């Protein structure tokens with residue numbers, strides 16, 4: 541279904557209005573030149589620091605004949621103000637602090653987000669439920685993301701649904717494809733007719749899938765990864781790490797390696813129980829995802845959520861059970 545999109549009159553891009561020679565125009569070009577970009581038809585990818593490694597991300601801009609959309613606003617957005625100024629609407633692939641870092645620069649820009657992530661973007665209370673971390677962690681995290689990511693809620697955010705289409709004019713359309721797991725509302729944004737998909741935090745990284753928040757879901761993540769293999773696309777763009785992937789065989793190999801992390805984690809958890817039953821707290825302390833030296837506010841909470849999801853899946857498969865003493869054991 542098509543979104544009720546009423547594009548504002550198209551403003552001219554900086555290339556059209558920048559005077560040749562020195563002055564502020566030259567400065568803007570120099571700022572822009574410092575950021576690696578790639579073009580695919582109507583889509584420009586502006587790469588964040590280290591190919592968009594967290595805490596940065598990659599900024600996509602899609603220009604139709606009548607409207608320009610930006611996908612997410614990672615930290616790099618702050619370095620391309622002339623690009624943000626061109627935008628008629630912002631589409632969030634999902635809600636997390638690093639994907640909202642430039643929203644404070646475009647406070648009046650119509651902001652669209654999947655309905656399952658809408659509460660998270662609209663208020664801190666919604667964001668806190670979305671993360672689902674311990675109270676003390678949430679308080680510290682809020683202070684941190686207000687400074688590092690200019691976090692502020694957007695109560696005016698507009699909810700979109702799976703299959704929604706934004707027609708940007710000139711045959712350029714964006715279609716939302718709900719791919720939950722990382723968050724409840726995580727969606728790919730597919731640009732037609734370019735067959736390019738912005739797949740956000742299905743980031744194809746060596747770390748593997750992240751589903752450590754309250755709104756994350758392991759079973760949904762598995763289904764979303766399977767769904768991605770079925771789509772006839774040509775270009776895939778992640779928020780972090782891999783950046784741009786072209787070529788179906790390469791994409792499928794990366795996706796397979798990424799998906800394999802899920803079963804590897806289950807196997808590692810079973811190995812931990814090989815030496816005897818463990819409480820959830822003991823398993824969290826041992827860590828399944830993060831190396832022992834990693835220090836982030838949310839690690840214990842994310843480990844607890846992740847391990848709980850794997851234990852539930854293993855329990856369903858009859859491979860583990862919860863003893864009466866509250867310890868998990870192999871079946």
Ligand SMILES: [Zn+2]
Nearest residue numbers: 635636722741
């Ligand atoms: Zn994320």
